Amino acid sequence: MFRGSxxxxxxxxxxxxxxxxxxxxxLVDFHIENNTHGLVAVGTTGESATLPFxxxxxxxxxxxxxxxxxxxxxxxxxxxxxxxxxFLTKNVGDCGVDGFLSVVPxxxxxxxxxxxxxxxxxxxxxxLPLILYNVPSRTVLDMHTSTVKxxxxxxxxxGIKDATGDLNRLNELKEALSDDxxxxxxxDSTGCDFLNNGGHGVISVTSNVVPAQMSKxxxxxxxxxxxxAKQIDDKLQSLHSALFTVPNPxxxxxxxxxxxxxxxxxxxxxxxxxxxxxxxAIEQELKNLGLIKE
Numbered sequence: 001m002f003r004g005s006x007x008x009x010x011x012x013x014x015x016x017x018x019x020x021x022x023x024x025x026x027l028v029d030f031h032i033e034n035n036t037h038g039l040v041a042v043g044t045t046g047e048s049a050t051l052p053f054x055x056x057x058x059x060x061x062x063x064x065x066x067x068x069x070x071x072x073x074x075x076x077x078x079x080x081x082x083x084x085x086x087f088l089t090k091n092v093g094d095c096g097v098d099g100f101l102s103v104v105p106x107x108x109x110x111x112x113x114x115x116x117x118x119x120x121x122x123x124x125x126x127x128l129p130l131i132l133y134n135v136p137s138r139t140v141l142d143m144h145t146s147t148v149k150x151x152x153x154x155x156x157x158x159g160i161k162d163a164t165g166d167l168n169r170l171n172e173l174k175e176a177l178s179d180d181x182x183x184x185x186x187x188d189s190t191g192c193d194f195l196n197n198g199g200h201g202v203i204s205v206t207s208n209v210v211p212a213q214m215s216k217x218x219x220x221x222x223x224x225x226x227x228x229a230k231q232i233d234d235k236l237q238s239l240h241s242a243l244f245t246v247p248n249p250x251x252x253x254x255x256x257x258x259x260x261x262x263x264x265x266x267x268x269x270x271x272x273x274x275x276x277x278x279x280x281a282i283e284q285e286l287k288n289l290g291l292i293k294e
Contacts, residue, residue: 001072001098002131002159002182003200003222004037005215007207008045010249010256011059013266019051019059023262027208028066030261034211036071037201037218039063040101043076044138045205045249049106050268053084057091064096074203078103078133082118086125093126100130101161101203106139112147123156130156133203135163135186145172152181161186161203167193174198188240192233195221206240208252209259210289235289242285250274251282258283258292 009031012023031039041063042048042056051059060075067073075097077088082105089100102122104115123130132151136142142164151157159182162169167190173183184201185194191202195218207214213232220229243251250267254274257265265273274282286292 002038002074002129002184004202004218005207005211006038006040006072006074006184006201006203007031007036007211007214008040008043008203008205009063010208010253010262011042011046011051012253012256012262013264013268015264015266017266017268019055020263021062023264024059024062025066026261027256028063031207031211032067032070035215036207036211037215038072038074038098039067040074040076040203041097043074043101043133043203044078044103044135045208045252046076047249047268047271048076048078050271053088053091056088060092060097061095069096072098074099074101074131076101076103077122078105080105080108082121085118085122089122089125089130093128097128099128099158100126101133102130103133103135104139104141104143106141109141112144115141115143115147116150119151119157120154123151123154127156129158130154131158131182131184132160133163133186134160137163145169145176148173149176152177158182159184159200162194163187165190167197170194170197170199188243189237192217192221192229196226196229205243205248205252206236208249209239209243209255209286209291210236239285239289242282245281246274246278247271251278254279255282255286255291258286
């Protein structure tokens with residue numbers, strides 16, 4: 001089930017700060033129309049850190065309803081508290097999601113043995129598949145390959161989203177893990193190379209903006225047509241970089257706003273809108289790709 005281009009979908013916000021469900025419906029429809037292979041609801045790009053439990057759960061349930069079985073939905077249920085991650089996993093496990101994505105606990109910096117216990121507790125909370133998420137640039141902790149190998153023995157832990165951007169890490173994971181353990185890139189700039197070297201998919205921020213291109217790139221790569229995949233990726237490299245000039249999801253939201261896909265580019269504090277020069281830069285990238293008019 002889990003292959004190809006999965007979008008780490010943003011969570012649109014109203015002026016009041018509440019979730020903009022009309023815009024969220026629009027985004028899900030946009031991804032269905034553009035052949036995105038799957039959705040990740042309320043991952044870290046979906047501002048999971050600033051959504052309280054009730055909203056977090058409601059947004060996941062809403063995305064499942066909007067997707068209406070037209071594509072898989074992975075629920076972001078990670079937290080830096082094991083108890084909170086287990087709570088979220090249990091409370092969305094019966095709403096129609098197809099699996100879970102759980103990030104390495106941020107700030108706490110637990111030992112590797114603590115990571116094993118953390119993710120084991122989460123995996124025990126549901127029979128649905130769990131994908132690990134390693135993003136040391138945001139969590140300040142790297143999950144070692146040996147830890148992933150240990151966790152892969154759990155029948156419910158089926159893959160990892162690796163956002164190190166290090167292709168040597170991909171080779172380590174491939175060598176250490178069974179062939180059926182899913183390897184997703186969480187780094188858009190190196191995602192195509194990740195797939196061309198044996199990865200199974202991407203969980204992508206860029207897919208928020210150019211879903212059709214990202215899904216086609218993944219399809220080519222998974223079919224072994226590496227040159228065609230690379231040709232698409234080369235055209236997107238500037239966009240990949242531009243979207244991360246300030247912390248995600250500031251510029252993806254601004255891009256979607258300028259494209260008319262969400263009503264407002266609002267974020268939850270402490271995230272704030274981009275500066276004028278940052279707005280101009282991302283808008284130029286959108287113009288270069290023909291996504292907005294000059």
